[in-house]
Amino acid sequence: MxxxxxxxxxxxxxxxxxxxxxxxxxxxxxxxxxxxxxxxxxxxxxxxxxxxxxxxxxxxxxxxxxxxxxxxxxxxxxxxxxxxxxxxxxxxxxxxxxxxxxxxxxxxxxxxxxxxxxxxxxxxxxxxxxxxxxxxxxxxxxxxxxxxxxxxxxxTSGAGLHKRGYRVGQGDAPLKETLAAALVQITNWRGDAPFIDLFCGSGTIPIEAALIGQNIAPGFNREFASENWSFITDKQWEKAFEEAEDKANYDQPINITGTDIDPKMIEISKANAMEAGLGELIPFKQMQARDFKPMEKGGYLVSNPPYGERIGDKKEVEQTYRQLGGVMKDFPTWSVYLLTAHPQFEKVYGTEATKKRKLFNGFIETTYYQFFGKKE
Missing domain, CATH: 3.30.2130.30 (VC0802-like)
Known part of the structure; x- marks a missing residue:
């Protein structure tokens, strides 16, 4: 065969x-x-x-x-x-x-x-x-x-491929690892520029970005149903794992940060990154999104901020979007990628997106707003 x-x-x-x-x-x-x-x-x-x-x-x-x-x-x-x-x-x-x-x-x-x-x-x-x-x-x-x-x-997979094996904790509405990886892949970021997630939750986007930046195979840490199948040899499995090990670039320097307003989520992010073998690589810190002040130029901001779907949260979420839009106006070389279900996002954020893409976060229909940074 x-x-x-x-x-x-x-x-x-x-x-x-x-x-x-x-x-x-x-x-x-x-x-x-x-x-x-x-x-x-x-x-x-x-x-x-x-x-x-x-x-x-x-x-x-x-x-x-x-x-x-x-x-x-x-x-x-x-x-x-x-x-x-x-x-x-x-x-x-x-x-x-x-x-x-x-x-x-x-x-x-x-x-x-x-x-x-x-x-x-x-x-x-x-x-x-x-x-x-x-x-x-x-x-x-x-x-x-x-x-x-x-x-x-x-x-052939067994557990869904989003189950990478590093998630030891999560928040109320965790982003699937597969979607987080897609959000990073849609950008042009390939590990060579500063990268931040200001609403990092349990750290999924920064962790997936680090795996991409160092070319680490996402399934490296887990098992698959087909590992025990007789028509795929142990040697073929060994060869696939060896290729993944050879292609990983653990020495690739990457500049990735995750921040969140909730100190509990920062602890969860650190634990997840540690489990993924990336603990030393990604600094996570508690911070309000509006306090973001990048030192470098030409970076990437990739986030899945709160959507404000609950009645009481809407005003607060819109205020966050507005403030973030104001902050990023001062950093025109940064590219911003934000996933949200908010129908009036661009209006609240204060800028029209360069590109938009419809995506589903679970069963929620969302839009991925892409604002390309200016080249210097």
Missing amino acids: NKVTLIATAAMGLEGIVGQELRDLGYENVRVENSRAIFEATPADIPRVNLWLRSADRVKLLVGKFHAYSFDELFEATKALPWENFISEDGEFPVVGKSKKSKLYSVPDCQAIVKKAIVERMKQKYGIASRLEEKGAFYRVEVAIDKDEAWLTID
Whole structure:
């Protein structure tokens, strides 16, 4: 088995960034669709992309896709797929599912039929008369039906890729690591200019920026479901981890700071950075955003400030935006990137953005306002 089709799933609005990450990793013919990037690879690439993708949610292996208008069609087409190439004889394979705009709308029934079809195929191929043991490696199968087209995949990641393994504490509304990485990647910052987050919360944006600045693979600190799969060798996993270690530039000097008004969040940020192995690199300090006075020119401010969604917070949040807009007028060489759901943000901030991008922070529709600094 030399070729497999992989799907890197992503939050809405981030699929283009994931597609670019894949191209930067050397993959060609990457097809970007709604909430996913699809590409051809080899089994050895499964460890590699899981380790390196910063903004993707998961990496799924496409076993097959087909149209199914009846349960019989779903069963027969599923059974015709080469499951034994991927799932070991004793593999544990629960089936999850989703369906929209399709004749087969009962998800529990679809899951049961797919499970039965795979069991039949496996028993046939492995020559088993009794029931399958399912005590071995874990393979989460998904049947996703959209407009009567079924996609059958196996999740290679396990826990979502946002779970980097460094978050020991968080605040009330933590920013997902994958979105934080995307916010940094949308900027032109690559580790060579001052970088600050004035609303750092649990430190996610500064930590992700440091990983990008030193080219550290975001999955370096965690485990993946596919580490125990028989068709990916231990040697292939070792090679992927070795590549990540070789490519990391731990000596790259970076100038990243995180500040927040809440002293409790500063302590959490420090603990998270320490867990990520970046404790000495990123100074975190308690500070009001309005007190920001940069010493250097040409820096980057990247933040996810409070949105003021609760009634009592709106005035206070608008006051913060207004003050920050006033402060940054005095530092025209700085580029400012702010993510917020506030509908009148530019008006309150006092400047029109150079560029805007719609993104989702969880289920909240937000806009990423980008103000490019003047070149000197």
